[in-house]
Each structure stands twice: as structure tokens, then as C-alpha cells.
Amino acid sequence: MDGIGLQAYGQRDPVVEYKMSGFDMFEAMTANIQEETVKTLLHVRVEQKVEREQVAKVTGTNKDDSSVKAPVKRVEKKVYPNDPCPCGSGKKYKQCCGRNA
Numbered sequence: 001m002d003g004i005g006l007q008a009y010g011q012r013d014p015v016v017e018y019k020m021s022g023f024d025m026f027e028a029m030t031a032n033i034q035e036e037t038v039k040t041l042l043h044v045r046v047e048q049k050v051e052r053e054q055v056a057k058v059t060g061t062n063k064d065d066s067s068v069k070a071p072v073k074r075v076e077k078k079v080y081p082n083d084p085c086p087c088g089s090g091k092k093y094k095q096c097c098g099r100n101a
Contacts, residue, residue, distance in 0.1 A: 081093055081098055082094065
């Protein structure tokens with residue numbers, strides 16, 4: 001990779017040489033990965049499955065299902081800041097009762 005810039009002196013396109021060098025490096029890397037994978041697979045030992053005794057008993061969870069709460073529903077219609085004030089003053093809610101909220 002260091003001599004890619006010098007390829008122009010040999011009447012070769014440095015971009016093409018860089019691509020070819022990168023492709024060769026990629027091919028070497030994939031071959032190395034395949035070789036190491038095969039080596040690892042050949043050194044694998046198959047062991048018998050050992051049955052284990054259950055030491056701790058499952059007792060349940062700390063969650064109490066008896067007090068499941070329902071979502072809170074709003075009784076009145078929500079008042080937005082630019083809606084007329086529900087007190088009947090005729091002003092916007094943000095200029096009347098909403099100012100104190």
C-alpha cells in the first residue's frame with residue numbers, strides 16, 4: 001500500500017492499482033478466516049450432556065396481581081389554553097383561570 005503513489009511513474013493508474021491491492025488484501029483476509037474456522041472446528045470436543053439437579057425451588061414472583069389498577073379517566077373535557085374559559089367570562093382560558101393554574 002505504501003508504493004501506490006509510485007505506480008504513476010511506471011505508467012500505471014494509481015487508482016486501479018489501489019483497487020487491485022485492496023482486493024488482494026480482502027481475498028487474503030477471507031482465506032485466513034476460512035482457515036481459522038476450519039482449525040477451530042477440528043479442535044472442538046463433543047461432550048456428553050450432564051443432567052443437573054435443581055437446587056432452588058421456584059417460589060413465584062413478588063408481583064401482586066390482586067391490586068391491578070385501571071387507568072384514570074378524565075371526567076370533564078380538557079381545557080386547552082386558547083379555548084374559551086369554562087367560568088363564562090368570555091376570555092381565553094390562558095388569560096383568565098389558566099393564569100393561576
